[in-house]
Amino acid sequence: MITYGQFLKHNFQGCLFVTDQNVGKLYNLHGNDVFVLPNGESAKTLENVGMLCAWFLANKLGKDGHVVAVGGGCVGDTVGFACSVYKRGVKLTHVPTTLVAQVDSSIGGKTAVNLDGVKNAVGSFHRADVFVDTNFLRTLPQQEVQNGLGEVLKYRMLCSEIDDCFVQHGLEKTIPLCVEFKQRVCQKDPYDKSLRQILNAGHTIGHALEILHNVPHGLAVANGLYYETKLALQLGHCWQSFAEKWLEQIANNFAILPLVEGVANLVEQDKKNKLHKIGFVFPTQKGYKKFLISSQKVQQLLHDLA
C-alpha cells in the first residue's frame, strides 16, 4: 500500500523505527524504539543486518510486529533485508526521505546489502508499505536531488504522461506518478523476469560510466539514457524527433560524460546479459523494449559513438 502525507512518528504507535545518523539528527528521531544506522553505503552490511535482528529480538518484536524504515535507499535496502529474514518476515513500512528512495528504491520489494566490495551481493524480495512525505526533500542536499532527477528523467522518457506533469507542474507533483508507474510495473512482474526490465533503461551504459567516471548513480543513468538513445537511433529503433528531443533535454540538464575506453568491457559484465549477448532497453516506436546484442556488435557501435 502506498500512502501520501506528513510523516509523524506518533502515528506509528508500537512500531520499531530504523533510520540513519543524518536523518535521525535532522528529524529528531531518537529513543529506545529507534535504531540508528551509519549514513550511506556503509549501512548496507551483513553485520548491520545481524545487529538489527538482535535489536528486534531484544525489543521483543514478534511475527506480528511492525518496523518503520525512515531514510534513503541505503536504510531501506538494509532494513528491508533484515525484515525479510527476521522470523521469516515481519511487516515493514518504508518512509523514504531521498528523491531516489521516493521514486525508486522504496518501491518494488527488492532488498540488498553489499559483501566483499560487491554491491547488492546479498538480498531478497520483501513486500513493504510505503509512506511518501515529500517534505523530507526540503533538507536534501542539492547533489542528492540531482541524483534522483536522473531516475525521474528515466520515468519521463518511459511515460509521456509523467513528462507532461513534470514540465507543467514540477517535481513534487511528478513524484506520485513515478511511484505509481514503478508500482504498476512491479506488480505485473514482481521478480524481474520481463516487463520490470524496462526500468533498466539507461542502466547498461549508465553502470559502466558510474564505475569508470566514479560519479553519482543518477548522473550516470542520465548519461546512460543519452548514449542508449543515440544507439537506438543508430539502430533504427526510435523516431528521430524522440531522440532529438531527449538528447537536447539531457545535454541541457546534466553534464555529459565522455564514452571513455573501457565502457564496452564493462557493459559485457552487466547482469542483464544472456548467452554472451548484451542486454539494452531501447526506446522504440512502440515503447521501450529489451534487446540482446552481440558483444562484437556492441564494441563496434560504441566505437562509432565515441
Ligand SMILES: NC(=O)c1ccc[n+]([C@@H]2O[C@H](COP(=O)([O-])OP(=O)(O)OC[C@H]3O[C@@H](n4cnc5c(N)ncnc54)[C@H](O)[C@@H]3O)[C@@H](O)[C@H]2O)c1
Ligand atoms: N531496492 C531497490 O530497488 C533500489 C533501487 C535503487 C537504489 N537502491 C539503493 O539505494 C541506495 C541509494 O539510495 P539513496 O540515493 O537514497 O542514498 P542514501 O540512502 O545513502 O542517502 C543519501 C544521503 O542523504 C542523506 N539523507 C537522507 N534523507 C535525507 C533528508 N531528507 N535530508 C538530508 N539528508 C538526507 C543520507 O543520510 C545520505 O547521506 C543504493 O545503495 C542503491 O543500491 C535500491
Ligand SMILES: [Zn+2]
Ligand atoms: Zn538506477
